[in-house]
Amino acid sequence: MMKLYLSFLFFLVLLSTKADGQRCLSDTMHTVISKPTKEVETRNPLLQLPVVVHLVLPQSVIIEDQQVYNQINALNRDFRRHNSNLNTLPLTLQALAADTKIEFCLANIDPDGIPGIGITRTTTSIENIGIYNSLFSANDGGKSPWPSHQYLNIWVCEMPEDILGYASSPKEAGDATDGVVINYRYFGTLGAHTPFQMGRTLVHELGHYFGLAHPWGTFHDECEEDDGISDTFPQSGPHNECPPREYKMCDDANPSYSNYMDYTPDCCLAMFTKQQAAIMRQNIYEYRAQLLQNPAICHELQDDIPISLYPNPATSLCVISWPEEEKIEHIEFYDIAGKKISQTSLHQQSSQIEICLDPFPKGLLLLRLVTDDNKYYIHRLYHH
Ligand SMILES: [Zn+2]
Known part of the structure; x- marks a missing residue:
């Protein structure tokens, strides 16, 4: 039933992909719940989340451990505002950019208590498995999640080339499909396909995983809807070029195409806003707090x-x-x-x-x- 549902959605998405260049399926496949935050935290402790990366790939595709490390480093670079391209933005935008104080690390203990490196490998013969629910089940040729209330599950797999990824929303925390799915072509930073070669597809999808919507809301409806966040600028639709030939801003005074929740190619993406950061943190506390209590403490990446x-x-x-x-x-x-x-x-x-x-x-x-x-x-x- 669910498989049919996903396939049907995928069919719809393919139709809309052709129409408007949709490359992220998160708001088609899941409810995205961006909502105004009550207040920005006064205390702002570092939140460190244990990640498991499931590489579910055809035999012909190899992703080395190092590529996984590069991707985790890219997440921490962007979520901690260490990205150097932030300096190229206008000062008004730089002032809005947040250090989310959310960090990611590969889990060093699996659900059975066995030490490991937080990477699993599955060879699958199912073509484009990422668009089917079989991805989430070892019995059906995919890889079952580690308990998703305790681990942030990231599946890296084959999908059609024009789909980059999708994520579940905080309201699906703990479900059997809770986590993020990424097209292997756009995972990591070494050898990923341009123009999505800086690890920012996963940054974007994690934004959804923590409850952020696209800046234009769910539909491309000429400024009648937005993401419900006070310090992002209203957009009528996504930017697909870097820099864009045509701006999709509802207010010309604030041209912005560098938000991680836009569709802009990686080298033009540079920031989450302070309110986006506050909402992500609030949703972690509200829906995903058990991630913070996982005894699988993060191990240092090999370089460290x-x-x-x-x-x-x-x-x-x-x-x-x-x-x-x-x-x-x-x-x-x-x-x-x-x-x-x-x-x-x-x-x-x-x-x-x-x-x-x-x-x-x-x-x-x-x-x-x-x-x-x-x-x-x-x-x-x-x-x-
Ligand atoms: Zn998206």
């Missing part, structure tokens, strides 16, 4: 981990070293299925250990280095 493995890949011997101030107490080894293979205790103060890999299975190993105050780092070692 002060652990060195040499050589990596390794055939027989690997030297693991870490800064002296990191008091590593023991190291656990897991295979790719998450099964613990072995554990090595470190009895004396040291900052280096040699590990003989001969007894370990070939392939990817996960190392979990646990400190004396129960902090830990996860690193990957390729054994071949």
